[in-house]
Amino acid sequence: MKRVFSGVQPTGNIHIGNYLGALKQFVELQEEMDCVYCIVDLHSITVPQDPKELRKNSLDVAALYLAIGLDAKKSIIFLQSCVPAHAELAWILMCNTYTGELSRMTQFKDKSREKESAPAGLFTYPVLMAADILLYDTDVVPVGNDQKQHLELTRDIAIRINNKYGKTFVVPEYRGMKVGARVMALDDPNAKMSKSAENIHSRISLLDTPEKIKKSIMKSTTDSDGIIGFDIDQKPGVSNLISIYSAFSGSSIKDIENKYVGSGYGTFKNDLVEIINSAIGPIQQRFNDIRHSQELLTILKDGQERAAFRAEVTLSRVKERFGLGL
Numbered sequence: 613m614k615r616v617f618s619g620v621q622p623t624g625n626i627h628i629g630n631y632l633g634a635l636k637q638f639v640e641l642q643e644e645m646d647c648v649y650c651i652v653d654l655h656s657i658t659v660p661q662d663p664k665e666l667r668k669n670s671l672d673v674a675a676l677y678l679a680i681g682l683d684a685k686k687s688i689i690f691l692q693s694c695v696p697a698h699a700e701l702a703w704i705l706m707c708n709t710y711t712g713e714l715s716r717m718t719q720f721k722d723k724s725r726e727k728e729s730a731p732a733g734l735f736t737y738p739v740l741m742a743a744d745i746l747l748y749d750t751d752v753v754p755v756g757n758d759q760k761q762h763l764e765l766t767r768d769i770a771i772r773i774n775n776k777y778g779k780t781f782v783v784p785e786y787r788g789m790k791v792g793a794r795v796m797a798l799d800d801p802n803a804k805m806s807k808s809a810e811n812i813h814s815r816i817s818l819l820d821t822p823e824k825i826k827k828s829i830m831k832s833t834t835d836s837d838g839i840i841g842f843d844i845d846q847k848p849g850v851s852n853l854i855s856i857y858s859a860f861s862g863s864s865i866k867d868i869e870n871k872y873v874g875s876g877y878g879t880f881k882n883d884l885v886e887i888i889n890s891a892i893g894p895i896q897q898r899f900n901d902i903r904h905s906q907e908l909l910t911i912l913k914d915g916q917e918r919a920a921f922r923a924e925v926t927l928s929r930v931k932e933r934f935g936l937g938l
């Protein structure tokens with residue numbers, strides 16, 4: 613059975629970009645593959661976090677994992693900081709990664725832009741991500757398009773070490789969605805939808821109220837020609853909304869265009885609000901049921917044990933290859 617690993621940072625409410633680009637795949641894959649899904653809290657401290665908020669956000673993400681349909685009997689779900697092997701392997705990989713490679717990472721460039729100095733962890737972040745993936749002998753990594761470059765680096769590191777030390781790691785593959793791999797900000801269709809953007813109407817979070825969802829969609833940037841047509845270059849705002857519509861409803865882009873011939877943006881946006889609400893409503897209900905339950909903690913503790921067991925097997929193999937330990 614193929615092995616899957618992916619993770620989400622607990623840095624705020626998960627938005628529909630995270631859901632359509634990554635989380636939806638998590639659920640699909642657990643039916644056919646051996647899946648490990650992590651809440652990557654060590655990654656989130658690469659930028660300052662309030663400790664109380666961080667713990668709350670970690671549990672929110674864990675509860676959302678379950679609310680979207682992950683099943684702890686099928687998938688391993690755990691917190692990254694509970695399995696020390698991630699940080700340990702990251703160090704070993706860091707010694708086999710070049711500063712030139714890390715300097716080329718676009719996310720680092722974006723996040724450190726206009727800063728005189730950035731935390732070293734922000735720079736070495738992609739190596740921790742490589743450790744996450746390689747620890748579980750991962751074949752498939754379901755992520756959004758923005759993580760592709762990090763995955764390429766992971767592959768390069770794995771291949772480099774395999775060549776130097778003999779077969780040590782499985783070389784993982786990227787898996788992205790056809791529609792939803794890159795959901796754009798609602799207020800600026802040239803920027804990626806992100807958890808950290810200042811304008812809350814730039815995104816729709818999975819825990820938003822129906823009123824907030826309506827407001828964000830109604831305010832979303834379109835254009836002045838009034839045609840519901842998909843054209844990324846000429847109509848990026850409308851194209852983004854059509855993609856979101858398609859990903860949530862399962863309708864093809866062509867069918868959506870045909871359905872709204874002659875309709876205005878108002879009708880289209882109202883329908884989109886309905887579609888998003890009917891997908892998100894049941895997720896919120898399950899979230900509320902599980903978020904403060906003992907079951908959530910039991911699932912995370914069990915996930916931690918199972919993940920740590922697997923991680924230790926890989927880490928021992930790596931240490932043996934590198935001549936580390938007794």
Ligand code: TYM
Binds near residue numbers: 756
């Ligand atoms: P993070 O927490 O930023 O995002 C979680 C997942 O959501 C995807 N995503 C998007 N997809 C489509 N449109 C968007 N606007 C959008 N924004 C985010 C991301 O691609 C991601 O799949 N570095 C990772 C977390 C990580 C990880 C890993 C992932 C750490 N270790 C190992 C996979 C495997 C991150 O910051 O994701």
